[in-house]
Amino acid sequence: MSDIPKAYEPQNFESKWYQRWLDNESFKADPSSSKPAFSIVIPPPNVTGVLHMGHVLNNTIQDILARKARMDGCEVLWLPGTDHAGIATQVVVEKRLKKEQGQSRHDLGREKFIEKVWQWKEKHGGIIIDQLKKLGCSCDWSRERFTMDEDYSRMVAETFVDLYNKGLIYRGKRMVNWCPVSRTALSDEEVIMKEQRGYLYYFKVEIIEEPGTFLTIATTRPETIPGDSGIAVNPKDPRYAKYIGKHVLRPLPRELPEDQKHIPIVADEHVDFEFGTGVLKVTPAHDKADFEIGERHSLEVIEVIEADGTMSDAAGADLKRLERFKARKEASKLLEELGLLVKEEPYTNNVGFSERADVPIEPRLSEQWFLKYPSAEAAKSIVDSGELQFYPDRWTKVYDHWMDNLQDWCISRQLWWGHQIPVWYRGDEVKCQVDSPGSDWTQDPDVLDTWCSSWLWPFATMDEATFNKFYPTNVLVTAPEILFFWVARMIMAGLEYKQVKPFETVVLHGIVRDGKGRKMSKSLGNSPDPLDLISQYGADALRFGIMRSTPRGQDTLFDEQNVELGRNFCNKLWNACRFRQMHGGETEGELNDSLLTSDDKWILLKLGQAIDEIDASIKEHKLNEATNVLYRFFWSEYCDWYVEASKAILYGEDEQQKANALAVIDFILSNVLRLLHPFLPFITEELWQGMGYANELPKEQGGFTIMNARWPKAFDQDFRDCYSLDDCYLEFVDAKYALIREGRNLRAEAGIASNKRVRFVMKNSREIMEHDASVLRGLLNAEPLDIDPEFEAPQGTPNVHSELGDLYLPLEGLIDFEAEVIRLTKEVEKIEKEIEKANAKLNNPNFASKAPPEVVEEHRKRLTEWADKLSHNQKNLAAAKAALS
RNA sequence: GCGCGGUUAGCUCAGUGGUAGAGCACUACCUUGACACGGUAGGGGUCGGAGGUUCGAACCCUCCACCGCGCACCA
Secondary structure: OOOOOOOOOHHHOHHHHHHHHHHOOOOOOOOOOOOOEEEEEOOOOEOOOOOOHHHHHHHHHHHHHHHHHHHOOOEEEEEOEEEOOHHHHHHHHHHHHHHHHOOOHHHHOHHHHHHHHHHHHHHHOOHHHHHHHHHOOOOOHHHOEEOOOHHHHHHHHHHHHHHHHOOOEEEEEEEEEEEOOOOEEEOHHHEEEEEEEEEEEEEEEEEOOOOOOEEEEEEOOHHHHHHOOEEEEOOOOOOOHHHOOOEEEOOOOOOOOHHHHEEEEEEOOOOOOOOOOOEEEEOOOOOHHHHHHHHHHOOOOOOOEOOOOEEOHHHOOOOOOOEHHHHHHHHHHHHHHOOOEEEEEEEEEEEEEEOOOOOEOEEEEEEEEEEOOOOHHHHHHHHHOOOOEEEOOOHHHHHHHHHHOOOOEEOEEOOOOOOEOOEEEEOOEEEEOOOOOOOOOEEOOOEEOOHHHHOOHHHHOOOHHHHHHHOOEEEEEEOHHHHHHHHHHHHHHHHHHHOOOOEEEEEEOOOEEOOOOOEOOOOOOOOOOHHHHHHHHOHHHHHHHHHHOOOOOOOEEOOHHHHHHHHHHHHHHHHHHHHHHHOOOOOOOOOOHHHOOHHHHHHHHHHHHHHHHHHHHHHOOOHHHHHHHHHHHHHHHHHHHHHHHHHHHHOOOOHHHHHHHHHHHHHHHHHHHHHHOOOOHHHHHHHHHHOOOOOOOOHHHOOOOHHHOOOOOOOOHHHHHHOOOOOHHHHHHHHHHHHHHHHHHHHHHOOOOOOOOEEEEEEEOOOOOHHHHHHHHHHHOEEEEEEOOOOOOOOOOOEEEEOOEEEEOOOOOOOOHHHHHHHHHHHHHHHHHHHHHHHHHHHOHHHHHHOOHHHHHHHHHHHHHHHHHHHHHHHHHHHHHHHHO
16 A cells, blocks of 8 residues: 555545445345335435535435444435426526527427426436535435426326315415516415515595595505505594595596596504504505405405516506506606605515515415415424424424414416426316316416425335335435425325325534625525535545534534545545555454553543444434544544554564554554544545455445445443453543643743654653553653653753653753743643632632532542642742752 | 524634533644644633522523524504
């Protein structure tokens, strides 16, 4: 392995291993397996989408869970696929059509247009799938599904028919959220409220029955005045109660004969008399609340805004054909001309925007299909009872709130790309069935909301055998953004159609934001291309970086430095393995308990602790915590301390000891590689194979790929007994390393370069074994290191006091006493502060009487330790001062 | 308006009652036989504010401020 590159170069092996996993169907799930099942369905990305950082986070989490489950011995299904994304995809293709051929979809016709979309899908739909492969995702690609697949589509239609027959689907003319750009209805969830700066227009209207008496009305939408069919006041409002039943003259359209512009003043509780003037204009055709008022008082519905957001003929000659916002300005001008405009006041209000098109939605009366949610009660209680668990748990509350306020779901969309509604018409006859009743029947032109197909995803993607083995899935990993859109609806669909929850747990992770906390978006240009990052740093580095910086359930502030950190980690791992290889010898020799050094036991114990912590973190879905433990164990504990300490043996003479040290190293590394594999699939496979750890294992337990290697087990008592892994070794070695740190500090304070060998003397208070002495010698870069319990140091010799004894740095006349005095003074001050703190507590009689005895004892112990240190340092300080004078 | 998160070192974040932590960044030294994508040592925090509970609060309670998000909404 000596001619392998010094630095980690992931491009040399990532695609190689991925291809090998594919060739050997390592990701393929076998429904007939006797192993316990573990399954995940991917949140299907938009078929025309490209990979962004959010996908990286989402899919890395899923891959970690899938790979971990394989190593736990599960039969794993990670089912991939894509979503047809109705509006988004249709818009993309429409734009392209316009650009390339100057045509609209209407020019082409429905059939031809849909053909175009399919062509687009065939050409671009695979992009994101390939990108997921680059990331290392271990999906069962043989089961890749698309929401417009034939069998999937059939199930969508069958579901519609079933819900229709159950009376849960109905058609009705209702106020819906209308997107004038996409020209389709939207569900409430697709509307985003945004603050908008505008004006509150105050205008007056004359009361017909009392000429000369005017009422002033405040509105943000003067352009809808031609659509007003009433004026509402609160019946309890003393200012206006007397006018109820009378009429006012609606000022617009101007040209309409006056008698056609008389509209009634009605009494309605909805009116808030605190707001504006307490007089409300009622536009039943263009406002949800107004529509309801209109229904209560049988007001006329006058449509003044068309589907495309322009004003209709009914808006009058002045406004018709004007775009709605131009019409607003125009209307205010007209009011002014009529002498009716009282004032315009700047005003900020919330306006619903279309999520996709990012334009204000228009409340609009139209004929749509609605769904009353099925199994809603059960869906709520299954989460409340904890039978279906959200991580983090706080989302349960958000879910509950939504479930408690369910509104019927508007499921029809005036689009062409999607599942066409399986309802057929012939004259007045209506039939709801999957297949056409005959050639003289015409199908409803609308398609279903995309979510009305993807809510079936967890089971509609599975054939019978797959379903029997893998449903319900174990975990769904997604972002809280689609908790209502998708998660809640899947729960309802699963319960309604399979009588079983679709997943055991839902992991809700945050959004990936840029360094300034902004959401990453194409328009801001603040989203790095994950593929660039992969080619620059490697997929493993990207995965590790993003996982390490993602707190559970909180947003991730993405910084490329995190990826660099991942790359550096991989490089460290790479070189740690190179180091092992350089020393040759037998791979994974037997551990010999009689030869284990204190350092060996220490690192084994630390490994055991790390395994426990990692298992616990993964169980709680705190993957960043698991990543941090791996980082700490491998880098700080293994590389910084154990490997450095083991050099005392590896560069020594004792061949038996050497072989044993290598066995320990192999033991640790083979565990580390397995623990890291779910996070870093590529480099761990490369090293697993390269180090020869695969060699003697059965094929299905890591012999062929680390993917199937056994996940490291927490150490049991037998293991600990077998190698005498007593916790006292942790304490001893910790003390040894603490001493080394202090000794190095002495060197640094004395200005001795770390590569310069220098004499240390250890005046030991405990027995120091030859091995421990050589570790001290090595890590202190001491030459020589004298061990002498009787050592009498010349006055003022810098030294540190430790559990194992005192360590002197005799400088033979070169001591900088002035620096020593400064160092020791600082040290003494620090210690005095600590003693003060401990004393303050212990001297408080309440502390002694009320605190638990072990805490009091602990403080006493602490105090003696500090006092011991203090006297030692004071002695040294006095000596240094004496030498100075 | 209601609800949920957050506020700890320059930055990103751990830390649920008992000695304030990590990584990055920073400073100094070091190309020593795995790794400069590295090593060693070091500096740096009145834990958002104010009260309260407690022997003891970053942690528990109350109120407030600011940031983010969700829901609702008065035209």
